Amino acid sequence: EDFTNYSDAVNYTITGIEPGAGITVTTEKAIEEYDNLAGWELEQGSTGAMVTELGKAIDNEDPIIVTGWNPHWKFAKFDNLKYLDDPKGIYGGEEVIKTIVRKGLKQEKPNAYKLLDQFQWEVEDMESIMYESAENDVAIEDAAIQWVQNNPDKVEAWTEGVEDVDGVTVELVSTPWDSERASANVVAEVMRQKGFDVTITEVDVAVTFEAIATGEGDASLAPWMPITHQSFYEAYEDGFEDLGENLTGAKIGLVVPDYMDIDSIEDLKP
Ligand code: PBE
Incomplete structure (x- = not known):
């Protein structure tokens, strides 16, 4: 089994939050702008559901990609989260x-x-x-x-x-x-x-x-x-x-647990 094929493992899905959030709009834009995200989907739901999914994945060391932001307590609760680099600057800086x-x-x-x-x-x-x-x-x-x-x-x-x-x-x-x-x-x-x-x-x-x-x-x-x-x-x-x-x-962006061996949004496979 190829554990580096995270895209397959997460079913080409980013775990998102509420449909009306700014980060939801921004992530739809990222999916359009990054060629390697062609065919990916943003699963929308709630912040609570996102945090629950994130916790479950971390318990099992499963891959997961979420829409994340600071300030938020998830970075304190899970001390192993990292932002993926965003070379196109879709999520901005500060x-x-x-x-x-x-x-x-x-x-x-x-x-x-x-x-x-x-x-x-x-x-x-x-x-x-x-x-x-x-x-x-x-x-x-x-x-x-x-x-x-x-x-x-x-x-x-x-x-x-x-x-x-x-x-x-x-x-x-x-x-x-x-x-x-x-x-x-x-x-x-x-x-x-x-x-x-x-x-x-x-x-x-x-x-x-x-x-x-x-x-x-x-x-x-x-x-x-x-x-x-x-x-x-x-x-x-x-x-x-x-x-x-x-x-x-x-800050806003795409966030993954640091046991995932990728650093950039561009590392996600189409
Ligand atoms: N957030 C938190 C909101 C603003 C505050 C980043 C989830 C958003 O609209 O995306």
């Missing part, structure tokens, strides 16, 4: 996560705008909430509240010059991944402490951008750029204001 707000927010809710504009944190901050939730079975909401309590210096920087308010509503629109659930819940908690009445609505990537562009939602901390959500961003960019990065050092 990704950042941005804050976008609806037009008019600055005039109508200046203190909310100021806080959102000042929010920015590090990969390690976001990961600590995700790990706490995944490893200790703590709800992201609770892990986020705990993080806010443990990080007064950061909270102080984000709230500098922000006045207390009395029940001003803020509608945060977010995507359903742990990374964005962490940022949304942290910012929501900090805003609540300043007197805002905050709701978080979790929707698809496309709906996130649409909601901010139409003014249905006030803000989102969820856009991954410049590659992951590029098509959504460009479709709606006339309708929102971009407040810049809230996190740098994110």
Whole structure:
């Protein structure tokens, strides 16, 4: 048996996540652009199912190729994962996560705008909430509240010059991944402490951008750029204001266990 023929073993299938994810769109593009991926398929489902499949494969030392990203706790849970090189640069290099707000927010809710504009944190901050939730079975909401309590210096920087308010509503629109659930819940908690009445609505990537562009939602901390959500961003960019990065050092790509003897997307056989 030829164990180096991973393509056959995985049935020419990449194990993906939700159909609406940016990484799903990007991977469809990779399948088109890499000649050696002609005839390959992206199996779509959910992040949970992907992680389950990945865990099973690793238990059996079976080959598997998944759509992966950082920050995510799978890299801590499985310490043997690697990104495949992407010589065509389809998945880009460094990704950042941005804050976008609806037009008019600055005039109508200046203190909310100021806080959102000042929010920015590090990969390690976001990961600590995700790990706490995944490893200790703590709800992201609770892990986020705990993080806010443990990080007064950061909270102080984000709230500098922000006045207390009395029940001003803020509608945060977010995507359903742990990374964005962490940022949304942290910012929501900090805003609540300043007197805002905050709701978080979790929707698809496309709906996130649409909601901010139409003014249905006030803000989102969820856009991954410049590659992951590029098509959504460009479709709606006339309708929102971009407040810049809230996190740098994110990444997306194709991920495999390191017992697989390949390094590049181009090593996959057609
Ligand atoms: N992700 C996590 C999302 C954004 C955050 C990379 C899975 C995606 O849209 O692909």
